[in-house]
Amino acid sequence: MVDSIRRRFESTIKGLSAIPMPTQFTVIITTKNRPGYLREAIDSVLQQKSSHQAKIVIVDDGSDVPVRQQVEDYYQDCRKILRNDESVGVSAARNQGIQATETDWLIFLDDDDWLAEDFLVKMADATEAIPPPDFIWPSRTMVYEDQGVQVPKRASVPFVPTTKSPDEVLAGLFDATSSGMAFKRSCLLQVGGFDEGLTVSEDRDLIFKLLAKDYCAKPEEAAVLFFRIHGGPRLSRDEKRERQAEADLTVLSRHKQFLGGHPILADRFMGRVAKRLWENRFYKEAIAVTNLQCHISPFSLRARKRQIGWHLLAFFRLGKSLGS
Structure with missing residues (x-):
């Protein structure tokens, strides 16, 4: 029992x-x-x-x-x-x-x-x-x-x-x-x-x-x-955008090898990094990122268009080429 x-x-x-x-x-x-x-x-x-x-x-x-x-x-x-x-x-x-x-x-x-x-x-x-x-x-x-x-x-x-x-x-x-x-x-x-x-x-x-x-x-x-x-308490937009661009460049440098194996993710992320760098007048860095983006994602039309356009802008506006 x-x-x-x-x-x-x-x-x-x-x-x-x-x-x-x-x-x-x-x-x-x-x-x-x-x-x-x-x-x-x-x-x-x-x-x-x-x-x-x-x-x-x-x-x-x-x-x-x-x-x-x-x-x-x-x-x-x-x-x-x-x-x-x-x-x-x-x-x-x-x-x-x-x-x-x-x-x-x-x-x-x-x-x-x-x-x-x-x-x-x-x-x-x-x-x-x-x-x-x-x-x-x-x-x-x-x-x-x-x-x-x-x-x-x-x-x-x-x-x-x-x-x-x-x-x-x-x-x-x-x-x-x-x-x-x-x-x-x-x-x-x-x-x-x-x-x-x-x-x-x-x-x-x-x-x-x-x-x-x-x-x-x-x-x-x-x-x-x-x-x-919203427009509540935060850092001013200009300061934050510049810091964001610098931080994105750091993250990109750290994870370049990983992104190289994932071209679609790399294309989106690197495209945004390049755009932010350009907007904050980091022209040389922006073109360098775009060149790398074209290397990882060779069929990205957006990257190719940006690469050519920025090289031309750099040449005519700044009077010099900023890298190839």
Whole structure:
């Protein structure tokens, strides 16, 4: 009798252990001096229609008024709030968030963006795909905000249909940002997380590091991130564009070998880098990038057209050739 009960108990326990556990996420929100937007971001996580509830880690990167004073009493579900008395930059702040988590999957969320109400459901479904992904990027709805009025506009990137070739799918990452993306924590730790020396272009640097390690990327169109375009606190556009151009050049130099094996992704990324360099009057560097782009993607008509046009502009406007 006792043996029979024991066997039935062991059988029940074995059956329960075979039931798959819901995917556990931690959402890491980095913030600085945007308490109004931050509350919208937090609400979008707490109000998910999903059994896959997420933990929240907030990294306050030097806000004038500590975030803890603004949200802790209101949001009892914010289990961890990390505080930097002085700003360390978005890359270092995100790395702090990674170290403060324990779940297998992490989602980054900028404080001025928010998630659709079924975002976690769709992301959880995506984690069960075959082959299993190591990181997942959502589709985006751009929300243009002008004097408090929000105008949604569905973005065509970074989503790319999975029916296309692997290189075309990866090309959808050329304009991806880490906000809204889900990553396996173990993969982030393996590549060292975000480069804290980069304050811009850190997203693409991380993505290229993961792809170079053969980690599997998957787009998930059904998971929607609302990406806010606004005129709130940030660096001036001219300064940021110049820094963006310099950072893109650094990322390109680091990952030139990887991009050489993925011509479609390289064509899109390098084309944007070259354009940004030219706009910021780094003419020689812009032409050098375009020359390399033509070498990697010899059938890119856009690159060839830009290469010829810029050489002519450099010759007639500046009175000299800037490289071949």
